[in-house]
Each structure stands twice: as C-alpha cells, then as structure tokens.
Amino acid sequence: MPATNAPTPDFEPPRGDVSTELLGLLSRDLIFSMKFLGESQLRLQRYFHDFMIDALTAEGVTQDTHPLIHVFVERHAILLRDFVFSGVALSRQFRIEDIERLTGDTSGVLRVDIWDQLRSHVQMAEEQFRAQLPTLPELLDGLRDPSAGGGARP
Helix, strand or coil: CCCCCCCCCCCCCCCCCHHHHHHHCHHHHCEEECCCCCHHHHHHHHHHHHHHHHHHHHCCCCCCCCCCHHHHHHHHHHHHHHHHHHHHHHHCEEEHHHHHHHHCCCCCHHHHHHHHHHHHHHHHHHHHHHHHHHHHHHHHHHHCCHHHCCCCCC
16 A cells, blocks of 8 residues: 655654554564565475475385374474574564665655554554454453453343
8 A cells, every 4th residue: 555645754643643653663673574485485395395204204104104194294394494484584684774775765755654554554453343342242241250240241
C-alpha cells in the first residue's frame, strides 16, 4: 500500500498514535533480515531429507522396518531447514539506517512507508477485534472468577 502522506523530511506523524510511538523506536528496535524463499527452501529441505534417510538407513532404520519413517523425516527436514535459514538470517541483520544508506533514502520515504503500514495494520487488527467483540463475553465466561459471584453472565 503506498504511503498516504507525502514523504517529506518534515513529515510529522500524529502524536499519541501507537504507530507514531513505534516509528520513534525504529532506530533501536527495527531490523531487516534475510529470508530464503522458493526453490532455496525446497533444495535445502530435500538435502536434509536425503541426508537423514541415508544416515538412518546406515543405522538400519528403513521404510521396511519403520513404515512411517518418511513422516518423521519430512517434519525434521523442515525443522533443520528452518534452523539453518534462521541462523543465517540472524547473522545478517541490518538496521534501518543501514537500509536507508544502502538505498540512498535521504528523505525518509522508507520511514513514512513503514509508519503508514504500521498504522494500517494496527487499524485492521482493531477492526478485526471489534468485529469479534460481540461474541467474546460469552466465550470468556469460563475465565470468570468464581468468587466474584454470579458465575455466568445473564
């Protein structure tokens, strides 16, 4: 979604808005990290699948002896893949200042766009909660304090 405010160096987001508070924390709390997608994920998962099958076969664990071994292997191949990619991503983090410098963003366009996205998603989350609100009191009755008297709602 494009920014709704013109990205200018003097952009002044509204005060008292949680998105604005988060914008003030970007330099400290926001990092950009890598994420491997598509064929890279599939290739590493296949590698771990084959690696585990070979290692288990060497230990006498095969499809013949353990008919459901592929379920175990598939799940663990995904876990190992995610472990590797998470480790690499954590070792290569960039702060917003790094990204701004790398992209040549001297006017704060990225920060305005991030603020706009934060604000939009906060509003969507609030709307989703409000839509569920009418059914929540009944769903939460099981969490009432029994000593508060009354038990269930009328």
